[in-house]
Amino acid sequence: MIIRMQWYNLVVLLALVSFSACSKSGGTSTGGGGTGGGGGGGTTTVILKNLATPPVGVGISYDLFKNNLSYSGLIKTQFDRVTAEYQMKHGANVKNDGTYEFSRTDDFVNLAQANGLSVFGHVLAWHQNNNGTYLRSLSGAAQVNSALQNWITTMVTRYKTKVTGWDVANEVVVDGTGDLRTSANSPAGSDVFYWADQLGRNYIADAFRWANAADPAAKLFINDYNLEYDSRKLDSVIKIINELKAASVPIHGVGTQMHININTSNAGIDNMFQKLAATGLLVHVSEIDVRINPSSASPFTPTTALYDQQAQKFRYIAESYFRNVPAAQRWGLTVWNLTDADSWIVQSGKIDFPTLFDAGYIKNLRSLNIVQDYNNK
Numbered sequence: 001m002i003i004r005m006q007w008y009n010l011v012v013l014l015a016l017v018s019f020s021a022c023s024k025s026g027g028t029s030t031g032g033g034g035t036g037g038g039g040g041g042g043t044t045t046v047i048l049k050n051l052a053t054p055p056v057g058v059g060i061s062y063d064l065f066k067n068n069l070s071y072s073g074l075i076k077t078q079f080d081r082v083t084a085e086y087q088m089k090h091g092a093n094v095k096n097d098g099t100y101e102f103s104r105t106d107d108f109v110n111l112a113q114a115n116g117l118s119v120f121g122h123v124l125a126w127h128q129n130n131n132g133t134y135l136r137s138l139s140g141a142a143q144v145n146s147a148l149q150n151w152i153t154t155m156v157t158r159y160k161t162k163v164t165g166w167d168v169a170n171e172v173v174v175d176g177t178g179d180l181r182t183s184a185n186s187p188a189g190s191d192v193f194y195w196a197d198q199l200g201r202n203y204i205a206d207a208f209r210w211a212n213a214a215d216p217a218a219k220l221f222i223n224d225y226n227l228e229y230d231s232r233k234l235d236s237v238i239k240i241i242n243e244l245k246a247a248s249v250p251i252h253g254v255g256t257q258m259h260i261n262i263n264t265s266n267a268g269i270d271n272m273f274q275k276l277a278a279t280g281l282l283v284h285v286s287e288i289d290v291r292i293n294p295s296s297a298s299p300f301t302p303t304t305a306l307y308d309q310q311a312q313k314f315r316y317i318a319e320s321y322f323r324n325v326p327a328a329q330r331w332g333l334t335v336w337n338l339t340d341a342d343s344w345i346v347q348s349g350k351i352d353f354p355t356l357f358d359a360g361y362i363k364n365l366r367s368l369n370i371v372q373d374y375n376n377k
């Protein structure tokens, strides 16, 4: 794999990057490894994973990882850990009749491991990306309960020892109010199914218990978005965490997605990390991207000034995480998607440039700011 490095990138890299602080080699990484891949000290290529003690991850497409050598090569070189952006979800593994089809997911997990990448499991109980046809065919809470238990148990058992941690419950509360998410307060969709409609809030605790029974060694996370922005939502997620802990439910971590933009408040980021750290749980920054066109202006041309603001925001995430989350609680930093071309935001039709790499697999200059930040840790 080759990063297609243009001359000016090379010059800037040579000028700015020092590899003197390769913290993984002497660090206390909580997982993922951080070995091998794409050079190392003294090369002209920035290796993100070598620059932070906690694992550095990326949310990826199974198909691109399998079929596109530029994509897979860059992931192998730069990251410790992968999260499947779709392949480990209910809708990717459950057929319309409720039977399972795991061949692609098996291949994804095996491919990742063969390439020295650890796999973070995403996601067991979410309202989107489900096989809605199957779930809507069920009648009554008992059937829905069995379907969720069977899915979680089957999935976690199948990838036991291969998957070190799971997002068990994802986006369980709504924006603004922090209320439990149900069809009464959230939109419908063909792949949408609200477990809480039939099961109430108990599905959250049950999901953790079932996952833990299937793999007692796996670290189990609750995950949500807008926590840096929406304090009611943040407090609501923390309330749920405290309830789960009080009931001795096996929850080990909290993920903050951080789908943010250049205008996101730094004070909000600090407040979030401080409150999440105070839970005592592992904290995963689980799906980072930083939009530079948050108002979806069209036409839109990215400018150096916008990229600079984006760089500051990426850097601030890392700074605040290291400042506010104790080392023992740092599960890692995961960016969502590899390049601006495959970003879920761009794929959904928005004009934006929210990732660390441009469509040509060239490291955007702004990512260097993150590198420099990591070097300070």
Ligand code: XIL
Binding pocket: 085, 086, 129, 170, 257, 287, 344
């Ligand atoms: C997105 C994926 O990136 C897309 O490929 C998919 O079509 C929809 O889901 N929060 C999450 C992720 O927890 O699973 C979502 O990923 C992005 C928002």
